[in-house]
Amino acid sequence: MVLVMGFEGSANKLGIGIVGDDGTIISNIRHTYITPPGEGFLPKDTAKHHRSHIIALVQRALKESNLSYKDIDCLAYTKGPGMGPPLRSVAVTVRMLSQLWNKPIVAVNHCIAHIEMGRLITGAQDPTVLYVSGGNTQVISYSLNKYRIFGETIDIAVGNCLDRFARVIQIPNDPSPGYNIEQLARKGKNLVELPYLTKGMDVSFSGILSSIELLAKDKEKMKQYTVEDLCYSLQETLFSMLVETAERAMAHCGQKEILAVGGVGCNERLQQMINQMVSQRDGKSFAIDERYCIDNGAMIAWAGYLMYKDGVTTPLDETTTTQRFRTDQVEVTWRD
Structure with a gap:
């Protein structure tokens, strides 16, 4: 079985998901940065939240799935679009884990991940x-x-x-x-x-x-x-x-x-x-529903899985982030 771990952190929700063959969702946990009433969430504070929780979420996802990092085949992360500092904080963590664990990386478009997760969960053709x-x-x-x-x-x-x-x-x-x-x-x-x-x-x-x-x-x-x-x-x-x-x-x-x-x-x-x-x-x-509709790691893992199974990986020196990454920029090679 191919297992992909997905990392989502484009806004105030930090998500880690693990997805396997045929869209089997093994783990999908999330931690949300919540501000007081009347306040929005600033990029720098959101990034700090992600940095503070991401390693704990990775460990929790592996523990709850009864998996080791050795079982993971690929790491997928949100390249964009989204808020710059939170995106970068997650990408840095993924690059670190990739080198520690010796795993390939797939950079995922956030919008494409939403679409493919929706198609997976609902069966829409x-x-x-x-x-x-x-x-x-x-x-x-x-x-x-x-x-x-x-x-x-x-x-x-x-x-x-x-x-x-x-x-x-x-x-x-x-x-x-x-x-x-x-x-x-x-x-x-x-x-x-x-x-x-x-x-x-x-x-x-x-x-x-x-x-x-x-x-x-x-x-x-x-x-x-x-x-x-x-x-x-x-x-x-x-x-x-x-x-x-x-x-x-x-x-x-x-x-x-x-x-x-x-x-x-x-x-x-x-x-x-x-x-x-x-x-x-x-x-x-x-x-x-909100498990998969709201930003989550499983949708990034699933989109990454589709790309990885189709032979796509992202070289380490290209694992950047961008606040503007349009849906129609992505070549969708996994569909007819």
Whole structure:
């Protein structure tokens, strides 16, 4: 059996995963850097968190899997995209372990890892992919050995929009700002009109964020609405835009499947809206839960496994990181 250990640390979640042949997930543990309400996570502090916990997580993953480092065939890590200092802190650890253990390295695109993990867990064959997370928002479809981006955010990602609004209304970051907004949104009753900004296949969220921030700080207007109303309205507006662009991509590509991946992809309201859209097209939607939807080491291990089995490794002097690593830059050699 080929075993790959995956290292994920592109944002505030540090994950170590071990994956074997045919996608057998042997270990998938995670430690999240959580800041006080109203605060985001700074790159330097996030990197410090990763450095403080990564070796302990590696040891725990091996112990819980009843494995030795000698059993591992390859190390896979997130090259990008993501936050620079956290990415680098993980890459340095991987380079160290590679030399200590004498193991090859595979550099993985974070977005590709989300897609391939989604396909593995759900069994989706050739879906239109709605990739929605804290740092990325893209509508993607596979064609000619690459994952092609049909539409994307032209400013901030949908998860970043939710996170930043969570800071405005001072709700906890534990377990995540987006999750806490989702719970409040379920209690919302009044839909507040917000800007709806789709631009062809692309979307824009910064104007919506500015609009709802001003509303939340206006004491007179907030006499008409609750915080729950604002969370409900924000979700409905953002997700409607995403589902609209995803449906156009499905129509253009003639596809019947849609797969939601990334941290925001486990939002149950978003999944419900996708299901409603797909049911009208006689299609099928796929979604995964927080174990594999939120950033994790197993998805990096699985993407690394696919590349490693296809003969791809990364020379030590090329094991760099980058904050900008587009989904459509990767040659997808493991698919027909």
